[in-house]
Every structure is written in structure tokens, then in C-alpha cells.
Amino acid sequence: MTKTQGNDGRSRRLTPDTVVRAALDLLDEKGLEAVSSRAVADRLGVRMNTVLWHVKTKGRLLELMADAVMGEIPLDGLPGPWDERARDLTRRYRRALLAHRDGAALVIGTYPAEPHTLRFAETLVGTLLESGMDGREAAWNAWTIIYFTLGLTQEEQAPPHDLDGRLARAVTPASHPALHRVLEHLGGSFDERFEFGLSAILRTSG
Incomplete structure (x- = not known):
């Protein structure tokens, strides 16, 4: 688990679920082609390596996103x-x-x-x-x-x-x-x- 800075300047914990949620928000706003580890990192205000620490690869990120969608059923x-x-x-x-x-x-x-x-x-x-x-x-x-x-x-x-x-x-x-x-x-x-x-x-x- 890592920490990142929120908009209010206070640190907040970054978890795999936080990364996946940010990726789903990006998906809804811009579509699947816009989803990348770098774009998610930019959205969260962290370095790309921080995102990859939690999800390893873009392929793994997409798998976790798909499973999160299935979890809404x-x-x-x-x-x-x-x-x-x-x-x-x-x-x-x-x-x-x-x-x-x-x-x-x-x-x-x-x-x-x-x-x-x-x-x-x-x-x-x-x-x-x-x-x-x-x-x-x-x-x-x-x-x-x-x-x-x-x-x-x-x-x-x-x-x-x-x-x-x-x-x-x-x-x-x-x-x-x-x-x-x-x-x-x-x-x-x-x-x-x-x-x-x-x-x-x-x-x-x-």
C-alpha cells in the first residue's frame, strides 16, 4: 500500500481498488482506448511506477477492471x-x-x-x-x-x-x-x- 497526495494536500492510501476505480472513471469519461497505466497515474497524481506496483501491467489492470464490472451484478x-x-x-x-x-x-x-x-x-x-x-x-x-x-x-x-x-x-x-x-x-x-x-x-x- 502506498500513499499519494489528495487535492487538499493530505496523504491518502493508494490500493489496487483505488487504482481500478480511477481506471473505471477514466473509461467512463474517455473510453477504452484512453485507459493506460500512465493515464491512470496522471489521474491519481502519482508516478506510473506507483500504479504498476499495484497492478503490474496494463493487461492486469484491464482484468481487474473487468472483474470490477462483473462485481456490479x-x-x-x-x-x-x-x-x-x-x-x-x-x-x-x-x-x-x-x-x-x-x-x-x-x-x-x-x-x-x-x-x-x-x-x-x-x-x-x-x-x-x-x-x-x-x-x-x-x-x-x-x-x-x-x-x-x-x-x-x-x-x-x-x-x-x-x-x-x-x-x-x-x-x-x-x-x-x-x-x-x-x-x-x-x-x-x-x-x-x-x-x-x-x-x-x-x-x-x-
Whole structure:
């Protein structure tokens, strides 16, 4: 544990949690590309080596940030039936990702075996096992739910890219008849697409 000077001139203790909190604040303000050990050090008013003393590397910092995001998922008050519980867990997961700028991009780029991440995974996999799935089915369905949620949420958090407009200009009945037939359904509400995809996964899993 080290000390740094606060704005009031008094020293305050610097811990790994303090570093991660500062990094998450930086993420929310400026996005994932702005997060670095040096930027976090500047934010805290310390030298970069002080930050690295607590988190070792930028990769490790990102892992701890991702686990902190996972720690914001409440796991109490879940429904009893396994399928309703799986839905609620996944919705809570998505909300935690959306609560931070580039939250999905942060989590999708890390693979932390840390307490909060393992706690959520244990709850989700345990829920799927309760449905009667065998080990492989529960593990692979959990991955399917997680990858689907991360991918859709990352798209939702991406800068505007006018995909609907570009598709409308590129897709014609002659060039891409199948895509043209479903063109109006290729975009739309992220909430609706999330609920549809989650229902499809769980329906197949049941």
C-alpha cells in the first residue's frame, strides 16, 4: 500500500481498488482506448511506477477492471425457475456492461479468473445444470449466452455507423434477394434483439 497526495494536500492510501476505480472513471469519461497505466497515474497524481506496483501491467489492470464490472451484478433476489433465473442473470449482466462506456469491449478482451467473474459464472452455470443439462451442455450454453450478450452489447456501444443506410444502398432484390427480403429486420431495437436472441438460446437449451 502506498500513499499519494489528495487535492487538499493530505496523504491518502493508494490500493489496487483505488487504482481500478480511477481506471473505471477514466473509461467512463474517455473510453477504452484512453485507459493506460500512465493515464491512470496522471489521474491519481502519482508516478506510473506507483500504479504498476499495484497492478503490474496494463493487461492486469484491464482484468481487474473487468472483474470490477462483473462485481456490479447483483446476484440476490433471483427467480426460482431455472429459465427465468437464467434470463434475469443475463439481463443483469447486460445492464452491468451498459453501465460503463465500452463496458462490453473491456470485458470481451479479458479472461479474468477473478472472484466476481467466477461468482457470476458459477451462478449461471449452476442455473443451467439445474435444468437437467449435462456438463458440456451447461458449459457451452453458458458460453453461448455470454458471447451473444457481449457481441450485441459491443455493437450497441459502438459509435454510430449508419449500418441501416449503408445496407439499404448496397442491397437490392437483384444482387442480394434474401437480404433484401429481410432488410427491415436487420437492425432495430437492441432491447428487442437481445430478448429475441436470449429466448432462442434458452428455448434450444430447454
